[in-house]
Amino acid sequence: DSGVTQTPKHLITATGQRVTLRCSPRSGDLSVYWYQQSLDQGLQFLIQYYNGEERAKGNILERFSAQQFPDLHSELNLSSLELGDSALYFCASSVSWGGGYTFGSGTRLTVV
Amino acid sequence: SQQGEEDPQALSIQEGENATMNCSYKTSINNLQWYRQNSGRGLVHLILIRSNEREKHSGRLRVTLDTSKKSSSLLITASRAADTASYFCATDAAGGTSYGKLTFGQGTILTVHP
Numbered sequence: 001d002s003g004v005t006q007t008p009k010h011l012i013t014a015t016g017q018r019v020t021l022r023c024s025p026r027s028g029d030l031s032v033y034w035y036q037q038s039l040d041q042g043l044q045f046l047i048q049y050y051n052g053e054e055r056a057k058g059n060i061l062e063r064f065s066a067q068q069f070p071d072l073h074s075e076l077n078l079s080s081l082e083l084g085d086s087a088l089y090f091c092a093s094s095v096s097w098g099g100g101y102t103f104g105s106g107t108r109l110t111v112v
Numbered sequence: 113s114q115q116g117e118e119d120p121q122a123l124s125i126q127e128g129e130n131a132t133m134n135c136s137y138k139t140s141i142n143n144l145q146w147y148r149q150n151s152g153r154g155l156v157h158l159i160l161i162r163s164n165e166r167e168k169h170s171g172r173l174r175v176t177l178d179t180s181k182k183s184s185s186l187l188i189t190a191s192r193a194a195d196t197a198s199y200f201c202a203t204d205a206a207g208g209t210s211y212g213k214l215t216f217g218q219g220t221i222l223t224v225h226p
Contacts, residue, residue: 002154033213043155043200043216056213090154097212098204100145100157108152 003027006091006104014112018079021107023091025072031055031094032074033101034066038087049074050096081111118201118217126225131188133220135201136181142204144177145214146186149198158186158199163206191224198222 003026013019025032034046045058049068060066063081068074078085088108092101119134137144143162147155161168161177161184168175174187188195198221202214 002156004154031212035216042218043202045213045215048213058213088152092155094212098142099212100160101155101214102157103147103154105154106152 002102002104004091004093004102004104006089006107008107009105010108010110012110012112013081015081015083017081017111018077019081019109021076021078021089021091021109023074023076023093023104025074025091025093026102029093029095029102030072031096032068032072033092033094034060034074034076035090035092036087037090037106041087043090046076078109083111085109086111118199118220120220121218122221122223124223124225125191127191127193129191129224131191131195131222131224133186133199133201133222135184135186135217137184137201137203137215137217138182139203140206141179142206144175144184145202145204146173146175146184147200147202147216149200149219151197155200188222191222193224193226196222196224 005024007022030051033048036044046060048056066076088106090106092103145160146158149155159170172189177184198219200219202216
């Protein structure tokens with residue numbers, strides 16, 4: 001157990017639907033990062049939050065949004081899902097930045 | 113887009129042999145990190161080397177960094193079957209707006225045969 005908790009572990013949903021992925025960072029970590037891992041694109045940075053504020057944005061689609069709550073857990077919302085959104089979604093956390101991350105075990109999203 | 117390119121894409125060795133993986137990147141960096149991923153699971157942080165460091169060791173791992181060539185290598189000595197995994201390099205780009213976001217390479221798949 002890395003200390004970063006992601007739920008659910010698996011999610012199967014239909015095209016056009018909306019899902020929410022949840023991440024609880026390791027105790028004491030203020031930064032949360034979201035990554036998408038797919039066979040064709042590899043690991044792609046989506047977005048970062050630090051202590052509730054968005055700090056960096058990557059290749060995140062407009063259909064996707066995220067937030068970090070006062071208790072520091074984060075949610076990634078994916079809407080109008082397409083088949084190509086099927087991927088592993090990872091959350092990682094760190095105290096701030098400039099060091100290594102701790103990754104969660106991921107949510108495997110399958111869009112059918 | 114991927115910052116790092118890793119070489120080789122796949123590596124197959126026998127237990128006890130050394131494994132060397134290489135990573136090249138494009139932009140100036142604050143640090144470079146290596147991660148391991150076992151089949152479809154979360155990534156595990158292995159080692160971090162800062163831009164002003166040239167070599168770093170951690171157990172059976174040795175990482176080198178050549179910022180003039182924008183390249184790094186990861187050496188795993190005396191490999192074990194349990195080292196079988198994908199290995200990724202990741203760069204933290206220099207500059208005030210990176211906030212520690214990492215750009216990952218495509219990874220090297222290492223298979224260690226017992």
